[in-house]
Amino acid sequence: MLTVHIISDSIGNTAKDVVDAALVQFSYSDDSYKILKNSNVGTKDKIESILANIEKDDIIVQTLVDKELASYVKELAKIKGIVVIDLLTDILNIFEEKLKVKPENNPGLIRKMGAEYFKRVDALEFAVKYDDGKDINGLKEADIIILGVSRTSKTPLSLYLANRNIKVMNVPIVQDLILPEQLYEVKRKIIGLTNSVEQLNKLRGERLKALGVDHGTDYTDEVQIFEELEYAMDIMEKMGCPVIDVQNKAIEETAELVINIMRERGLEI
Amino acid sequence: MLTVHIISDSIGNTAKDVVDAALVQFSYSDDSYKILKNSNVGTKDKIESILANIEKDDIIVQTLVDKELASYVKELAKIKGIVVIDLLTDILNIFEEKLKVKPENNPGLIRKMGAEYFKRVDALEFAVKYDDGKDINGLKEADIIILGVSRTSKTPLSLYLANRNIKVMNVPIVQDLILPEQLYEVKRKIIGLTNSVEQLNKLRGERLKALGVDHGTDYTDEVQIFEELEYAMDIMEKMGCPVIDVQNKAIEETAELVINIMRERGLEI
Numbered sequence: 001m002l003t004v005h006i007i008s009d010s011i012g013n014t015a016k017d018v019v020d021a022a023l024v025q026f027s028y029s030d031d032s033y034k035i036l037k038n039s040n041v042g043t044k045d046k047i048e049s050i051l052a053n054i055e056k057d058d059i060i061v062q063t064l065v066d067k068e069l070a071s072y073v074k075e076l077a078k079i080k081g082i083v084v085i086d087l088l089t090d091i092l093n094i095f096e097e098k099l100k101v102k103p104e105n106n107p108g109l110i111r112k113m114g115a116e117y118f119k120r121v122d123a124l125e126f127a128v129k130y131d132d133g134k135d136i137n138g139l140k141e142a143d144i145i146i147l148g149v150s151r152t153s154k155t156p157l158s159l160y161l162a163n164r165n166i167k168v169m170n171v172p173i174v175q176d177l178i179l180p181e182q183l184y185e186v187k188r189k190i191i192g193l194t195n196s197v198e199q200l201n202k203l204r205g206e207r208l209k210a211l212g213v214d215h216g217t218d219y220t221d222e223v224q225i226f227e228e229l230e231y232a233m234d235i236m237e238k239m240g241c242p243v244i245d246v247q248n249k250a251i252e253e254t255a256e257l258v259i260n261i262m263r264e265r266g267l268e269i
Numbered sequence: 270m271l272t273v274h275i276i277s278d279s280i281g282n283t284a285k286d287v288v289d290a291a292l293v294q295f296s297y298s299d300d301s302y303k304i305l306k307n308s309n310v311g312t313k314d315k316i317e318s319i320l321a322n323i324e325k326d327d328i329i330v331q332t333l334v335d336k337e338l339a340s341y342v343k344e345l346a347k348i349k350g351i352v353v354i355d356l357l358t359d360i361l362n363i364f365e366e367k368l369k370v371k372p373e374n375n376p377g378l379i380r381k382m383g384a385e386y387f388k389r390v391d392a393l394e395f396a397v398k399y400d401d402g403k404d405i406n407g408l409k410e411a412d413i414i415i416l417g418v419s420r421t422s423k424t425p426l427s428l429y430l431a432n433r434n435i436k437v438m439n440v441p442i443v444q445d446l447i448l449p450e451q452l453y454e455v456k457r458k459i460i461g462l463t464n465s466v467e468q469l470n471k472l473r474g475e476r477l478k479a480l481g482v483d484h485g486t487d488y489t490d491e492v493q494i495f496e497e498l499e500y501a502m503d504i505m506e507k508m509g510c511p512v513i514d515v516q517n518k519a520i521e522e523t524a525e526l527v528i529n530i531m532r533e534r535g536l537e538i
Contacts, residue, residue, distance in 0.1 A: 002367050011521055014290045021283045022360045025334055025372035032368065039525065059363060065294055083367075085360050091291045094328060094352055098271050099301065103294035117519065121425045122479075128400050128424055155397055156390045159428060210391075250386065252280055256308065 009107030148193035192236035278376030417462035
């Protein structure tokens, strides 16, 4: 089994993301590798004790911003013949040269709870508060308003965008239920989501199963879904809002499309 | 101004995270650099047209999984004298050697909407549905239940954990409001959050300002806050749940602590 040891002076999530992005390229079973995170590594002593427990065939992936500590890991690893992937040193050196500024070697600085951080927390709380059209009072404050029928991934999309500091409100389209008039006043902030009848049917079936309902209902009836989607498309057309088909799209892909559309519209996000 | 060009066959978020982690180490003004993302880059033609618009002093950061395309970027960049940081090729080669499996060179595979993906969507929807004690029926299904007074970051923490596929419910502690009895039946899944009087006072003051209230209330009264925290601590003690002080902790730090505590308790998350 391959063991990947992450060594970070912060939490190690950036390294984990890179390792995941690489590992997903291989077909293997889950028990052919494991990833161990060593967080908050800030001293040579700590490095020594970590290295003492690493086998020759393991891999080290490090994101230490302190150059001396980063070199120390490489030095010790070399003696034991362990491969080290250093994700930050090169990039820090290049930035130093280009920006003509010395790096601060301040571990975990990225987590510093500055204005940006609180902006993100605000956006997340906003998304939760105004999820599923629960409260229409957020229309003015929202950067983006998402419309769509049930199971078009409105909630996860709103949260994903909130993580990018964008305030998102989502409003469900339910047949025969009239949308609030105020929506028409904020038309340029609105984006519609749609999906195929087949995928909605499948997703909703799973949804019902999760809720413990094992027979079909209108919710999963294909004709009903078709009519519901038609109804939604009519509304979105009337609003003149762009519509994204989320079928076979991951949340992050849809999010990129949303951001691009909003930027083209000249909205600052 | 330094321009960093990200070239990715997927969206480019992994590269963006690494660049952010590096840039945060430098003191500079926001207009001393910019980051441009080139997503879904999958052909030599596309690479040529991107490279045609990159200046000699810019930096390229690439996460192309296709080795031929990755080499092509380096080849063209070399001719123009542009620095290239390749985040994936080395790591892919090392994994290939260690795992003895060929990489699939399948761009964006990480976004493949498999079981894991739907699990995350489920967890996010769960966190939104059961936020702020709105609905107590999620107690059984929840992996973790978070307790705390207002402004102890219950919501962002729940969402952060949801992104790690963990189902989290959060329940507010409000003085003189009795918590549901059922909570005592799921004690081992409960974690308490606390904060200092000073920080709560500051956070709540900002909260009120955001809500348009410009005078103090009980909500921001230090004596009141102190009593509220005492009341909360009493409850958490009675429950025997671990308590995390979130003062000066970023959400991701608190999340790591929560996960570690739960693993020590033998809960599978």
